[in-house]
């Protein structure tokens with residue numbers, strides 16, 4: 001398709017007419033040589049660098065990047081769902097092990113994925129630096145001289161007028177420069193020519209627009225580089241903590257107060273501003289219409305933030321509306337019920353009292369929680385309980401219970417009781433949401449069925465096997481799962497993204513055009529003196545608007561210089577014009 | 588509820604109008620093909636020059652003026668096709684507005700609605716292009732894809748109109764998803780142009796299968812060069828919109844999910860789409876990779892767009908959906 005490249009007028013040889021890019025050309029010559037030149041290691045290095053910074057290789061790397069990104073969407077990823085990775089490894093032991101070895105469960109931090117994008121950015125730098133330099137030079141260039149012949153240009157126009165060539169040139173230049181002095185649309189040079197090729201002396205205009213196109217392109221690529229660096233810095237400097245907070249309680253922004261805490265390698269403890277926060281109230285709304293029954297409609301946490309200086313202020317956190325405190329953002333990531341349970345052992349001692357967060361397991365907030373009671377009176381067996389909290393319980397005839405709505409309209413707790421050694425004394429950390437029942441004895445009835453205790457708020461119920469009693473608090477507090485994040489790079493990430501977007505739009509939508517005008521005195525068919533005007537236009541790449549641009553220049557020339565039809569003169573003095581590709585000029 | 592049902596009816600009506608448009612467009616293309624062949628034969632008999640003029644001007648400012656004039660009076664089918672396309676598009680617009688009224692929110696929050704609005708965008712781009720220049724040769728394909736999308740939407744993706752979860756209640760729903768749909772609509776029309784470019788190019792270079800009489804209509808579509816220019820202009824606009832979609836999505840994710848990028852499948856595939864189209868733009872300026880090869884990038888890119896919309900929603904979904912705990916992650 002090389003024949004589609006723009007028409008190349010004689011005498012003008014630059015990137016505009018060549019179609020290629022400065023960085024592209026030397027590399028292309030190198031690419032045509034299949035074997036590296038035997039120039040020793042320096043030659044090898046230079047050859048490798050040229051290969052790497054060629055457009056062809058950039059293209060390959062881009063495609064490779066697209067392909068390499070795909071497995072991460074197909075296979076579970078550790079950073080998102082570690083449990084799914086374990087499950088996959090369990091289901092596919094051999095394949096899984098190999099995939100794991102090659103980083104397929106951490107695709108986006110794997111060596112091969114990183115290698116592709118780092119090479120791409122090295123290539124980008126190698127490509128963009130020489131381009132920036134040559135663009136800086138090109139910015140001072142003048143438009144190329146008016147070509148000798150206009151006949152074969154992709155857009156042409158011509159006309160005769162009664163105005164003088166000087167007036168024509170003046171009008172064309174004014175129009176091309178545009179309305180803003182400081183920001184001319186076209187860079188314009190006017191000139192004169194000696195008689196030549198059977199033409200008398202002429203006046204000429206050479207104009208060029210669209211230098212911003214390359215500026216935009218460079219801005220775009222440099223902004224991508226800035227984006228990459230900002231993201232990397234963010235990874236190094238950020239911290240993220242997660243905490244579960246129940247109504248009426250709070251937490252402090254300190255590493256020890258979080259349930260989980262991650263930080264980047266360059267994390268500064270000083271970026272952890274010591275404010276504290278209490279959850280005053282949490283409320284939720286759910287749809288009750290039949291179409292979307294029980295779908296969540298709103299979650300709101302009302303909190304009070306206490307600054308390090310002791311001042312405090314009420315705030316609100318919603319999904320989509322994180323709260324920003326001292327440069328950190330606090331997100332509402334989850335919510336549920338944290339019923340208050342009190343266990344009294346058979347000796348009458350309170351062995352456990354506290355709020356237990358129950359994790360919702362379905363849309364109706366059927367929630368599961370675990371109570372571990374290790375601190376029983378001496379000589380007693382430890383107690384463990386697995387409970388289900390049903391916010392709006394319906395008990396069926398067979399005794400089974402389920403929740404029919406997510407709001408606490410008719411709360412009920414269902415408990416299974418275990419006794420034995422909870423294994424907490426060995427010092428091995430345990431998941432608080434899991435009860436390992438392997439070494440425990442369940443409480444069963446005469447038929448060997450596991451006993452299910454039903455407890456309502458405010459009630460106290462006997463535990464089976466004489467283990468004591470359990471009491472459910474009158475009010476059922478809610479809890480929220482909060483995620484607090486501090487990433488100092490966010491502003492930079494956003495700025496560079498927007499710069500990239502802007503640069504891209506400029507580079508894709510700025511027309512890059514050259515327009516030339518030539519004008520001289522001649523006589524019309526009746527031998528009267530007239531001025532002939534000819535125009536030619538050339539664009540970089542395909543440009544549907546080029547002819548319109550040329551026509552507009554001609555219209556401006558005729559509109560501004562034509563004195564208007566004079567009743568005393570005959571028709572031949574009114575401008576005659578022809579435009580379009582088929583216009584022939586006399587040579 | 589009644590408004591919602593009326594909306595569905597109107598979508599069916601739009602699909603019907605577009606089916607008629609599809610047939611009329613096809614008839615038009617077929618007829619003009621015959622004329623073209625006759626005209627060619629005549630031209631050969633008389634002189635050689637008119638053909639050359641007709642061919643050369645197809646990329647110029649006055650496309651095909653000599654060839655189009657004798658055919659003009661007989662393009663009644665094209666007129667019917669254009670009117671029914673306008674009608675179908677208008678019906679679809681009303682259907683979308685009614686859908687929004689029924690749900691009480693912006694009508695592009697789920698797959699069904701996305702299909703409707705995306706189809707509408709593709710049709711609007713096609714009609715808009717037609718105001719400025721004659722691109723009716725795209726008609727059969729744009730109308731055909733539209734009918735396909737609408738019927739798929741009604742039969743496979745349909746969900747009742749209702750509100751959305753807290754994570755979706757945001758003005759970013761309007762901006763981010765709206766821009767994504769517009770980009771998809773434009774990518775669709777550009778894809779049609781690139782496919783025609785590939786077919787026409789193969790026929791011109793003598794691919795045996797495409798020499799059959801059934802493919803004679805390909806002579807009526809513009810030369811590969813001008814198809815490629817059309818496709819590029821559309822893809823450039825869509826690519827900028829897609830870039831904005833990704834940035835907007837990241838800003839929204841930062842609000843809703845607490846991180847601006849997390850390589851969730853939707854994010855992965857949006858990235859893949861972006862990279863493929865970026866590769867397309869680079870291919871166009873790389874010698875040896877422009878023309879036909881660049882057009883293949885458009886085909887691959889559009890396949891990724893479709894997969895991002897269907898496959899990612901239908902295959903990879905499930906992890907994130909309604910675990911009442913993580914209301915924030917159900918937006919997928």
Ligand code: HEM
Pocket residue numbers: 021023052053054055058120121123124125127128217221224504507508864865868869872
């Ligand atoms: C992170 C990787 C890259 C991405 C995402 C990217 C993206 C883009 C995009 C979207 C454009 C379209 C703008 C336009 O056509 O003016 C573009 C243009 C361009 N890119 Fe890249 N690019 C990357 C790397 C590179 C590299 C490594 C090179 C050099 C080898 C390069 C050289 C160019 C050139 C020369 C253009 C302008 C083409 C023209 O003349 O219009 N890019 N790039």
